[in-house]
Amino acid sequence: MSYNPEAIADAEQISRFACERSYYRSSDMSAKEKAFALDRGGEVSVFRIDDLAHHELWTIGDEACRARGKLAIASLEFTAVRVRKLGLALVVDEPPVRHAAIRQWPSEDQRLKLQQRLADVCTVRLRVG
Amino acid sequence: MSAIAARRPRIGFTSMKRENAMTDRGGGLMALISEAFLPTLTFHSYPQSLDALFERARLAGEEGLEPDALAAMNLALEPAATFLLNRPDDIAAPEIDVWPDGQIAFEWYVERGRKVAVLINAAGRLVYSAIRGAEHDGATVYVSGQWPVSLVMAINRTIR
Numbered sequence: 001m002s003y004n005p006e007a008i009a010d011a012e013q014i015s016r017f018a019c020e021r022s023y024y025r026s027s028d029m030s031a032k033e034k035a036f037a038l039d040r041g042g043e044v045s046v047f048r049i050d051d052l053a054h055h056e057l058w059t060i061g062d063e064a065c066r067a068r069g070k071l072a073i074a075s076l077e078f079t080a081v082r083v084r085k086l087g088l089a090l091v092v093d094e095p096p097v098r099h100a101a102i103r104q105w106p107s108e109d110q111r112l113k114l115q116q117r118l119a120d121v122c123t124v125r126l127r128v129g
Numbered sequence: 130m131s132a133i134a135a136r137r138p139r140i141g142f143t144s145m146k147r148e149n150a151m152t153d154r155g156g157g158l159m160a161l162i163s164e165a166f167l168p169t170l171t172f173h174s175y176p177q178s179l180d181a182l183f184e185r186a187r188l189a190g191e192e193g194l195e196p197d198a199l200a201a202m203n204l205a206l207e208p209a210a211t212f213l214l215n216r217p218d219d220i221a222a223p224e225i226d227v228w229p230d231g232q233i234a235f236e237w238y239v240e241r242g243r244k245v246a247v248l249i250n251a252a253g254r255l256v257y258s259a260i261r262g263a264e265h266d267g268a269t270v271y272v273s274g275q276w277p278v279s280l281v282m283a284i285n286r287t288i289r
Contacts, residue, residue: 020192022226030241037228069193109267112246112258120241120260 001050008048008090008100010081015049015057016122018074019065024124031076031122033115036102044102046090049077052098058127060098076122086114178213178222182206182233189227201231204251208272209233212249215274220284223247237288245287247280259283 001012008014016035018024023035036044047060061072083090083102093101105111186206190199212235216222223235228248235247245259249272257280258267266283 025238028240032226032236033246034226034228034234037230039229108269109256109258112248112256113260113265113267116244116246116258116260 003048003051003098005092005094005097008080008092010079010084012048012080013050014078014080014083014090014100015047015061016044016076017047017061017064017072018076018124019068019070019072021073024074024076024122029124031119031124033112033119035076035122036115036118038105038111042103042105043093044105045093046100046102048098048100049075060096061127063096073127075125075127076119077125078118078121078123082121083118086117088114088118178216178225179210181222181225182209182213185225185227186233194227194229194231198229198231201251202227202233203231205231205233205249205253208253208255209235209249211253211274212247212255212272212276215276217276217281220281221288237284239288243287245284257283259287261287 001009016031018031018035022032024031039045045064047064049057049060052060057075058072061075065072080090087104087106088102089104090100090102093099105114183206186202189202194202221237223237223245226234226236228234232248232250235249237245243261245257247255247257249255253272254269255272255277256267256269258265266279266286268277268279270277270280
């Protein structure tokens with residue numbers, strides 16, 4: 001799907017970059033809810049990754065992890081519609097290019113439930129090479 | 130007090146030197162551990178789960194947790210330890226982690242769509258969520274000397 005800077009289509013592939021191994025389980029390659037911990041602004045930072053070459057994906061991932069002094073080690077991937085089906089908002093949030101944000105999180109245990117649900121639909125792509 | 134709670138050692142945290150722990154990622158945390166626990170727990174009553182908790186906290190400090198998150202984590206250690214020490218005997222020990230904001234996490238994981246997560250923050254607020262397919266149990270409470278019955282039931286329903 002071609003990248004449209006104005007809107008995010010339901011079928012788009014989205015990535016939450018993992019900066020540390022504790023964001024996923026190696027045992028069954030599933031994501032952990034910790035990967036969707038909210039940032040200081042109360043949202044989760046993600047990137048739109050359709051049509052990216054391998055090196056482009058990890059360049060963006062490294063940029064995402066740079067603030068924490070780390071490199072991206074995995075890409076936790078899901079389609080945009082999965083976020084919206086949970087009742088969350090997925091919106092364009094540039095710059096940087098291709099950046100998006102998951103917003104409208106509920107509070108307390110309902111938020112934790114959605115973090116668990118979102119983790120469950122992720123495909124974990126490890127960085128190789 | 131329940132029979133389970135009565136068997137568990139009771140610990141006091143009032144002597145913790147939190148300022149030390151908050152400013153020194155390695156030594157301060159170890160000082161907190163030794164001062165808070167060693168005088169009150171015998172060798173035989175010191176639970177392995179506490180070792181795991183403090184080891185995970187130490188690693189979180191080394192992994193570059195932000196200073197305010199580190200401070201929050203240090204404060205969350207007390208209620209998290211209380212939570213662990215009061216774990217009912219028939220519930221398996223959870224996996225322990227630290228979230229980027231310093232909350233301490235406990236997890237029982239069976240498979241995708243079947244897991245329980247508990248988060249404890251610096252104020253001792255405990256949030257849990259258990260999912261089993263489309264079913265969900267969850268609530269927010271405060272850590273006390275006994276686990277909420279609803280949490281125990283949620284874990285039993287989810288991981289067995």
